[in-house]
Amino acid sequence: MCGITGIVAKGPVNVDAVSAMTERVAHRGPDGEGIWANANGHVVLGHRRLAIIDPTSAGAQPMCDATGTAVLTFNGEIYNYVEIMARLRAEGVTFRSSCDTEVLLEAYRTWGESCLDELNGMFSFALYDSTNGNLFCARDRFGEKPFLFFETPEFFAFASEYKSLFALTEISPEIEEIRLLRFLHQPRQGLDDGRETVFRGICQLLPGEKLSLDTNSLKVTISRYWEVMPDSELARLSEADAAARFRDLLADSTRIRMRSDVEVGSCLSGGLDSSAIICLARDIIGDDKPYHVFTGRFPETASDEWEFAKEIIDHARVTSHVVAPTGEGLRDDIAEFCWFNELPTGSTSQYAQWCVFRLAKEQGVTVLLDGQGADELLGGYEQYFVDYLKSLADAGHVDRIAAEADAIKARYPLALENTIDSWKTRLPTAVRWHLAQWSGQGSNILFGLAPDLASRVAVANQEVVDERFHALTAALNNDSFHKHLPTLLRYGDRNSMAHSREVRLPFCDHRLAEFTLSQSPENLMGAAETKHLMRVAFDGVLPEKIRTRWNKQGFLPPQSEWFRNGLGDWAKEIINGRPFVERGYWCADWWWKVMQRMDAGEDHLAWTIWKPLIAEAWREHFVNRIATQPTVRVFA
Secondary structure, X not given: OEEEEEEEEOOOOOHHHHHHHHHOOHHHOEOEEEXXXXXXXXXXXXXXEOOOOOOOHHHOOOEEOOOOOEEEEEEEEEOOHHHHHHHHHHOOOOOOOOOHHHHHHHHHHHHHHHHHHHOOEEEEEEEEEOOOOEEEEEEOOOOOOOOEEEEOOOEEEEEOOHHHHOOEOOOOOOEOHHHHHHHHHOOOOOOOOOOEOOEOOEEEOOOOEEEEEEOOOOOEEEEEOOOOOOOHHHHOOOHHHHHXXXXXXXXXXXXXXXXXXXXXXXXXXXXXXXXXXXXXXXHHHOOOOOOEEEEEOOOOOOOOOHHHHHHHHHHHOOEEEEEOOOHHHXXXXXXXXXXXXXXXOOOOHHHHHHHHHHHHHHOOOOEEEOOOOHHHHHOOOOOHHHHHHHHHHHOOOHHHHHHHHHHHHHHOOOOOHHHOOOHHHHOOHXXXXXXXXXXXXXXOHHHHEOHHHHHXXXXXXXXXXXXXXXXXXXXXXXXXXXXXXXXXXHHHHHHXXXXXXXXXXXXXXXXXXXXHOOOXXXXXHOOOOOOHHHHHHOEOOEXXXXXXXXXXXXXXXXXXXXXXXXXXXHHHHHHHOHHHHHOOOEOHHHHHHHHHHHHOOOHHHHHHHHHHHHHHHHHHHHHHHHHXXXXXXXOO
16 A cells, blocks of 8 residues: 655656655655666656555565566555466566565566456556556556546546645646535535546546556546446355355455455444454454454434444454544544545544544554445445336336335335435425525525525536436445545545554455346345345354344434534524635525524534535645645746
């Protein structure tokens, strides 16, 4: 896990510029740094290293191959590097190290760009090949690791983080306001689901994409190297066979993600996903080896999951470490939290995650497994039952729908509420906006925007369905690779890297995605169960209290309580502040009414108020701070 930077230009690059870019991501790699330039100085690559596999100097980057024709700067891990190394050795390749970086370098030299098909990992990288004058770049299939870039006719710059690109004089933090507002309205969209980003001119590779740059002409070519294609044979598997194969796949995914030359532990919430991973990890390492887990608690609130976390701690015999994030702590940490996250976050949950990774750093555990990705691949949210029932209807199982719906409602009373829209939600956005202004009611952030912007955001955030899948897997695929999960992965990347920790996600394995997104609706969410396939697969492995825990709580702080105890006063300061009023798109009067309603007991509005609060905090602590930092020109 590292930070990568680089510039390719039509003239000699100022090496100090790449050094400045690389220094901006020192937190991503505190164990080493390196700068490499080609003979004419037109290609300069930078790297900061967090040493995980082969922490000796043999793994230093940027790394050149033995012939000196290819050089690589790489962020991430190739989990199946052991198997790839064995195959390459069988083809006559010799290695100077035991690290996955050299395996990636030699895989490219042996198989070319098709090496991407062989990789199981999280990664972003740039590889310069002097034999063809090409810079070959790629991002992993789920988009766990970021790849940001900026191109002009004279130079191409790339980095792991925005702050590195802003170290260049030629790049300024100009905001695409509509993208920011789209995110605030619906955190699944606007910032992570498209090529363009919130900062004008800065683009990103999307999950499963590769980029080729002709280093002479600076022509950029981007293409997709992977996406899930449903397999009809897998769709015909029985429930028992599907569960067994799923369990084997997840076990192997966990096994290869535990490869490390530094200590590995886990995040533990008490939910199904992290609990399953910890049980698998215990089985992999054996009964006697210590294993450390890290939990965020919210004592004496409905948000606290300690009862369930303790069940797994005792069952798997692990060493527990606990942190209790607070609203006061968020106020104290907000400047650094915004600086390292770089973009606004969807809720206070991301601050709780920040605290867990900080705890792991304090305890000296560098690598953490986490359960992110299971909800999107396996149907972990109640709202997916709407798509499940539609899949049954589309398949002609109309006779089953009434009974299935009754069973779902009995276990998840709110799951099917959005099958019948209220008359209010069917009204045009402009009409709803005027009603909200007149009544002072509503909780949709659109009502707190200028009316023309509210309508633009609503239209921009409409979704398109992928017809290759049935309704349920279409929703899961969309959330896994285009919306929702990519944003959660950004949070995980920034929060872990802020504390120089590496987070590994066994559910984010392309083999699991190809398997689960080919399954029948019944295997995924039958028996009125979210994540039905996983519950069947872990029968006898997980404690029943965890396996049959039906409510999906999520890692949610008591946000309304935090607003009643400090964050609310801070929000009022911001809403009453001159910058907020002069921003041009906030309806300050409506927001003030929202604050009054929350003071009167409408706790659910804490989730609405968080949006302008974090947007304004982000402007102050990231955008404004960036503008005060020294910059360096691309060309000396």
